[in-house]
Amino acid sequence: MIPAAFDYTRATSVEEALGILASDEGAKLIAGGQSLLPLMKLRLAQPARLVDIGRLPELRGVSKLDDGRLSVGALTTYAELMDSPAVHLAVIRDVVPAIADVQVRNRGTIGGAVAHADPAADLPAALLALDAELVIQSSSGTRSVKADGFFQGPFATGLAHDEILAAVILPAPRGDAGSAYASIQQRASGYPIAGVAAVVFVGAGGLVEGAGIGVTGVSDHPYRAHEVEDALVGTTGTADAVAAAAALVVGDREVSADIHAGREYRAAMAVVHARRAIEAALARAR
Numbered sequence: 001m002i003p004a005a006f007d008y009t010r011a012t013s014v015e016e017a018l019g020i021l022a023s024d025e026g027a028k029l030i031a032g033g034q035s036l037l038p039l040m041k042l043r044l045a046q047p048a049r050l051v052d053i054g055r056l057p058e059l060r061g062v063s064k065l066d067d068g069r070l071s072v073g074a075l076t077t078y079a080e081l082m083d084s085p086a087v088h089l090a091v092i093r094d095v096v097p098a099i100a101d102v103q104v105r106n107r108g109t110i111g112g113a114v115a116h117a118d119p120a121a122d123l124p125a126a127l128l129a130l131d132a133e134l135v136i137q138s139s140s141g142t143r144s145v146k147a148d149g150f151f152q153g154p155f156a157t158g159l160a161h162d163e164i165l166a167a168v169i170l171p172a173p174r175g176d177a178g179s180a181y182a183s184i185q186q187r188a189s190g191y192p193i194a195g196v197a198a199v200v201f202v203g204a205g206g207l208v209e210g211a212g213i214g215v216t217g218v219s220d221h222p223y224r225a226h227e228v229e230d231a232l233v234g235t236t237g238t239a240d241a242v243a244a245a246a247a248l249v250v251g252d253r254e255v256s257a258d259i260h261a262g263r264e265y266r267a268a269m270a271v272v273h274a275r276r277a278i279e280a281a282l283a284r285a286r
């Protein structure tokens with residue numbers, strides 16, 4: 001339980017951190033340390049240098065953009081997110097309390113959760129359903145990408161070694177929207193066996209005009225279930241329509257199996273929780 005030896009630099013600016021990443025292949029960022037430190041203690045990760053970005057004020061806090069969207073700095077903790085305007089998004093109110101425990105939510109950061117890309121991390125499901133954008137910085141500039149497509153495999157993302165996730169952009173709350181997160185958790189860690197986030201936009205006459213469905217815990221990375229969205233849009237969200245859409249949540253993806261749940265059970269739980277999340281989102285939109 002003792003990490004291998006490593007060098008340590010506390011970055012005093014994003015530029016300094018980016019410079020170290022660009023020049024040192026063995027350098028790794030640390031923010032809240034809630035995922036990286038346990039891995040280092042088990043020697044599953046052995047970075048030669050830790051670059052501590054945990055005290056950079058420019059990566060912290062939630063601010064409103066001119067178009068009403070919210071920019072959530074990567075160092076914002078789960079607890080800070082719950083104390084910000086992001087709580088106007090119901091799916092955020094659902095998902096954050098489902099993550100870990102109070103201690104982890106006080107230290108763990110949004111950027112760390114997204115960059116770490118645990119296949120069963122809760123927050124990515126909500127970000128996928130919300131169609132969130134990720135702001136990524138490197139020494140050569142800043143780029144934005146959609147959350148959809150960013151998660152590529154177990155602990156694998158679209159981030160390059162010399163890049164920092166600077167912020168997550170959340171949509172502005174909308175009057176015609178409803179959202180929710182539903183999951184079944186492992187008792188010990190709280191990680192989901194299957195977790196589904198749903199966002200729906202309901203128009204006049206109760207017609208579903210748009211939807212976002214994010215899924216986690218089910219396969220080797222969190223994903224957006226476009227097939228469920230397509231099946232929901234254009235319906236009035238009847239119980240039959242929701243059940244038919246939810247049934248598509250796994251599709252032909254390879255479902256994970258581990259000591260907590262076999263493939264068949266996990267797939268079944270994904271369908272159940274897709275239905276629950278969609279029903280709750282629809283109820284909130286009406």
Ligand SMILES: Cc1cc2nc3c(=O)[nH]c(=O)nc-3n(C[C@H](O)[C@H](O)[C@H](O)COP(=O)(O)OP(=O)(O)OC[C@H]3O[C@@H](n4cnc5c(N)ncnc54)[C@H](O)[C@@H]3O)c2cc1C
Pocket residue numbers: 028029030031032033034035036037038074075098099100101104107108109110111112113115116120121122123159163164165166189190191192
């Ligand atoms: C006991 C326990 C229970 C947990 N239960 C859950 C759970 O139920 N659900 C859940 O979703 N999660 C759970 N977690 C995981 C927790 O959500 C994450 O550990 C935490 O959010 C990661 O953020 P961090 O700031 O601590 O990241 P760190 O541990 O500091 O970093 C994690 C990784 O992200 C990289 N990184 C960090 N910040 C950035 C950045 N800005 N740009 C680029 N790369 C970056 C680091 O290099 C590292 O590879 C649990 C963790 C613990 C310890």
